[in-house]
Structure formats: C-alpha cells, structure tokens
Amino acid sequence: MSEKKFNEAKVFFEEGINFFLEGSYDFAENAFNNSLNLVPNRLSIINNLIKVYVKTEQNKKLEKLIEQHNHLSSEQEIQLGVAYYNFLKGDYTIAIKITEQINKSIELKNEADDLLAQIYIKKKLFAKTLKIFKQKLKKEKKNFINFYNIGCLFFDIGRVNQAYYYFNKSLKINPKNKSTIWNICLCELTLRKLKNGFDLYEYRFNKKNAEKKFTNINFPKNILDITDKRILVWDEMGLGDAVQFSRFIIDLTNYTKKITFVVNKKLTKLLSNLSPYIKVVDYEKLDSSNYDFQIPVCSLPKLLNISNVEDINFYELSLTKNKNLITKLDSSKLNVGVAWSGNPNYSKDKFRSIPFKIFKRLFNFEDVNFYKLSKETRDNEEENYNQYPNLFDFGNKSIYEISYLMKDLDLIVSSDTSIIHIAGILKINSILLLNFNSEWRWFNNLIETPWYPSVKILKQEKFDSWNLVFEKLNKEIIFNMNKKKRQRV
Numbered sequence: 288m289s290e291k292k293f294n295e296a297k298v299f300f301e302e303g304i305n306f307f308l309e310g311s312y313d314f315a316e317n318a319f320n321n322s323l324n325l326v327p328n329r330l331s332i333i334n335n336l337i338k339v340y341v342k343t344e345q346n347k348k349l350e351k352l353i354e355q356h357n358h359l360s361s362e363q364e365i366q367l368g369v370a371y372y373n374f375l376k377g378d379y380t381i382a383i384k385i386t387e388q389i390n391k392s393i394e395l396k397n398e399a400d401d402l403l404a405q406i407y408i409k410k411k412l413f414a415k416t417l418k419i420f421k422q423k424l425k426k427e428k429k430n431f432i433n434f435y436n437i438g439c440l441f442f443d444i445g446r447v448n449q450a451y452y453y454f455n456k457s458l459k460i461n462p463k464n465k466s467t468i469w470n471i472c473l474c475e476l477t478l479r480k481l482k483n484g485f486d487l488y489e490y491r492f493n494k495k496n497a498e499k500k501f502t503n504i505n506f507p508k509n510i511l512d513i514t515d516k517r518i519l520v521w522d523e524m525g526l527g528d529a530v531q532f533s534r535f536i537i538d539l540t541n542y543t544k545k546i547t548f549v550v551n552k553k554l555t556k557l558l559s560n561l562s563p564y565i566k567v568v569d570y571e572k573l574d575s576s577n578y579d580f581q582i583p584v585c586s587l588p589k590l591l592n593i594s595n596v597e598d599i600n601f602y603e604l605s606l607t608k609n610k611n612l613i614t615k616l617d618s619s620k621l622n623v624g625v626a627w628s629g630n631p632n633y634s635k636d637k638f639r640s641i642p643f644k645i646f647k648r649l650f651n652f653e654d655v656n657f658y659k660l661s662k663e664t665r666d667n668e669e670e671n672y673n674q675y676p677n678l679f680d681f682g683n684k685s686i687y688e689i690s691y692l693m694k695d696l697d698l699i700v701s702s703d704t705s706i707i708h709i710a711g712i713l714k715i716n717s718i719l720l721l722n723f724n725s726e727w728r729w730f731n732n733l734i735e736t737p738w739y740p741s742v743k744i745l746k747q748e749k750f751d752s753w754n755l756v757f758e759k760l761n762k763e764i765i766f767n768m769n770k771k772k773r774q775r776v
Contacts, residue, residue, distance in 0.1 A: 296325035300332055307335070308466040312343045334398050337371045370402055379406050411751060413444055431461035438470060444750050445724035447477045447731055465493045476727035482594040489586065504581040510542060510590055516579040517545040523583045527705035529554055530712055531728065531738060533561055535587035537602050540564045549573045556687040557709070560605050596737045604712045612691040620654050621768045624696045626661035629704035639703040639722055645753050649700070650675040652764060658696065660689050660706050698767050700760065711739025718763055720756055723747040
C-alpha cells in the first residue's frame with residue numbers, strides 16, 4: 288500500500304470519527320466507506336462503520352458488512368461485529384456473552400468495552416457503564432473522548448452539573464471539538480446560564496445538517512443594526528421551537544416595525560396575530576428579495592442579549608373568533624386535552640414521549656372527557672382507543688383547529704411536544720409531564736416555567752419512572768374536577 292493512499296484513508300477515517308461524534312451519521316458512514324475503499328479489510332474502519340450502522344439501526348447493511356469480512360483472520364474481530372449485530376437486534380444477553388469473551392483479548396478490549404457500554408446504556412445499567420468509562424479514563428487521561436463519554440452519560444441521566452464538569456475537562460484537552468462545545472452549550476442553558484448558553488447555541492450551525500439560510504441576505508451583528516430595517520426571521524427545528532421563540536420577535540418590534548416571520552405553513556394561521564408589526568407567511572409565499580437582514584428565530588436571544596431568566600418576556604397569543612370551529616363539549620364533565628407523544632423522528636423522542644400503556648391509566652376517570660390533540664400514533668395504539676369511550680381523537684385536525692378547541696378545554700395534559708407550547712402561548716391551564724433528563728428549555732429542577740405562566744410542570748424524580756408523576760397528575764385531575772363543580776354551583 289502506498290503512503291499516499293494510506294494518508295488519504297486516514298483523513299477520511301478522522302473525518303468519520305468527527306462526524307460520528309457530532310451526530311452526523313450519514314456523513315460518518317460516507318467517510319468510513321471512503322476510507323475502507325482505500326484500505327480494504329482495515330478492522331478499525333470496519334468496527335467504526337459497524338458503530339454507525341448500530342446507531343442508525345441499519346440492520347441489513349450491518350449484516351452485509353459482517354458477511355463481506357468474515358474471511359478475516361482474527362475470529363475475535365469478526366465476533367465483535369456479530370456482537371454488534373445481536374446488539375442491534377436487541378439480543379443483549381447474547382451480545383454481552385460474546386463481548387465478554389472478546390474482552391479477554393488485549394487488542395480488542397477497547398472496542399469490546401465500547402460495545403459493553405452501549406449495551407449497559409440500553410439496559411439502563413448506568414453504574415456499570417460509568418465503571419467502564421472511568422476505567423478507560425484512568426488508562427487514558429489525555430484522551431478527550433473519555434471525558435466526553437462520561438459527560439454524555441451524566442447528561443443523559445439528568446445529572447447536568449457532573450456532565451458540565453466532564454465536558455469542560457474534555458474541552459481543555461481538545462478545544463476545537465464541536466460536539467463538546469455543543470454539549471457545554473446545552474448544560475449552560477439547562478443550568479440557566481443564558482448569556483453564554485445562547486452565545487454557544489450558534490454552534491448548531493456548525494453541523495453538516497444545519498438549517499438552510501437565504502444566501503442573498505446579511506445577518507445583523509448586533510441589535511442596533513436592525514433599527515428601522517426590514518428583517519426576515521425564519522423558523523427552525525420543530526413547530527414547538529417556532530412557537531416558543533416567537534416571543535422574541537415581538538421584542539424586536541422595539542427596534543423595527545418591518546418584520547416578516549416565515550414558518551411552516553401549519554403555523555401561519557395560528558401565529559398571524561403575534562403583532563400588527565409582524566407579517567407571518569409560509570415558505571411557498573415568501574419573496575426573500577426585499578430584506579435588509581435575516582436571522583433564525585432561535586438566534587434572537589443572543590441578538591437581544593438575553594442573559595437571565597428574568598429577561599424572558601411572555602406575550603399571550605389571541606385567536607380570531609371563528610363560529611365554524613366551535614366544538615360542543617359536555618359542560619357537566621371535565622374536558623381535558625392530551626398529548627403523550629411527539630415526532631418519532633426526533634433523536635431524543637424516546638426520552639420525552641410517554642408510552643401509551645403508561646398514559647392510558649389516566650383514562651379511567653369516569654367524569655372526564657379526554658381529547659387526543661397530537662397527530663402522532665405508534666405501536667398499534669389506535670387499536671386500544673375504543674376501550675375508552677371518554678377518549679376522542681382530534682389528532683387529524685389542523686393545528687389551528689386544535690388550538691381553537693384547546694381554548695375551550697378545562698385543562699391540557701401533555702408530554703414535551705408542540706402541544707404544550709401552543710397551550711402555553713394561548714395561556715391555557717396546562718400540565719407538562721417531563722422526563723428526568725428533560726430538554727434544556729425547561730431548565731433544571733423547576734415546577735413552573737418562565738416561558739409560560741399557565742403551565743405547571745410534573746417531572747420524574749427518578750430516571751425512567753412515571754409512577755410518582757401520574758400519582759400527582761391524578762390529584763391534579765381531581766382538583767380540577769372539584770374546581771369545575773364549585774364553579775357550576
């Protein structure tokens with residue numbers, strides 16, 4: 288093999304590692320394949336490509352990769368791939384058995400430890416995972432990845448202060464790693480260190496899958512740049528983000544009255560009443576040729592110098608009256624809107640969505656009518672709906688129609704979905720059900736949120752345990768039932 292070819296393969300390999308760390312798995316896969324084409328049968332490349340296929344659950348590609356390289360001399364190295372394959376299928380017992388045997392090999396111990404750690408995370412054996420990571424750290428104190436992995440583990444189980452410590456340790460060793468900086472950003476925001484947190488939030492654009500921009504329009508450098516200027520604000524990420532951050536566009540009206548907010552067409556009608564100085568349009572109807580500046584909506588806190596929770600303003604959104612959208616509700620019962628799951632394509636949806644088998648215990652209240660507000664349905668849930676005559680499905684309606692219904696409901700109960708943001712901005716009495724390791728936007732250890740004064744938070748006190756949350760929720764339902772009865776008297 289020529290030195291030139293080897294060096295080219297090395298460049299692709301290192302690119303693949305960096306892409307993998309920042310979560311750009313498509314780019315990581317491409318980089319590793321390019322490296323493998325230059326250096327066939329290189330086991331370090333194969334094993335990292337296996338990790339990509341495991342992470343992205345590409346079972347067929349993984350199986351094909353193992354079959355293509357089963358001729359390699361080292362049986363244990365091939366067995367590592369087999370272990371990964373069983374891991375992907377969910378056969379954790381077999382994967383652990385194979386991996387523990389491989390772990391006896393000094394040459395493959397690191398790779399085997401990496402897999403064992405992933406298995407333990409899946410099985411929620413976090414203490415065992417941490418033990419592996421700390422053993423690796425003890426041997427390689429100057430390897431930033433070891434600090435980074437411990438940081439990720441602590442962050443995923445909701446121990447943000449510890450995560451923050453290890454991410455900063457990792458950054459000192461490798462100050463340029465984008466993934467580490469991004470995770471420090473999330474820690475800063477979670478811990479309400481908003482000034483630095485929103486500064487670092489701009490690192491989201493360093494990813495390969497960053498949001499699109501309008502190439503013909505400049506970005507403002509500071510808030511004074513936009514004074515009396517025509518500014519285009521565009522949405523990003525999910526529907527909930529657009530609703531949550533829309534308040535900062537209203538703050539912009541203190542500097543200019545010439546604002547256009549371009550959003551997903553699902554939101555145009557809902558957000559049309561933000562302000563008389565804010566024009567809300569969808570992308571299909573946008574003419575981007577007539578603006579002085581552009582800015583993504585989630586960059587507005589940085590532009591506005593939002594430094595503390597106290598800097599976050601709340602503006603209630605009003606809805607235009609529409610007689611055609613009035614839903615007849617049974618006033619003798621408590622009417623509750625519910626949403627237990629969000630977009631399944633979101634990378635951390637498993638942490639925020641609540642399984643129907645858990646959420647359904649709420650439907651045992653006889654004097655309560657429940658209205659499903661979210662569109663998402665999974666795991667054959669619909670088959671179970673007819674078991675609950677007090678559960679009505681409104682998930683097929685538009686966001687505006689759902690919003691109109693929500694205004695007439697007595698209470699909204701939702702996991703971390705766009706529904707809770709809509710309920711919040713409409714100032715509807717609501718309860719947000721949060722997992723232990725919730726997103727940064729809800730901050731840390733709070734029962735209320737500065738984003739929405741009408742939203743009460745019920746958060747897991749133990750990782751992956753909803754029992755106490757639903758005990759408290761039952762009491763909240765009973766309280767609201769009694770409150771409505773008193774109002775009728």
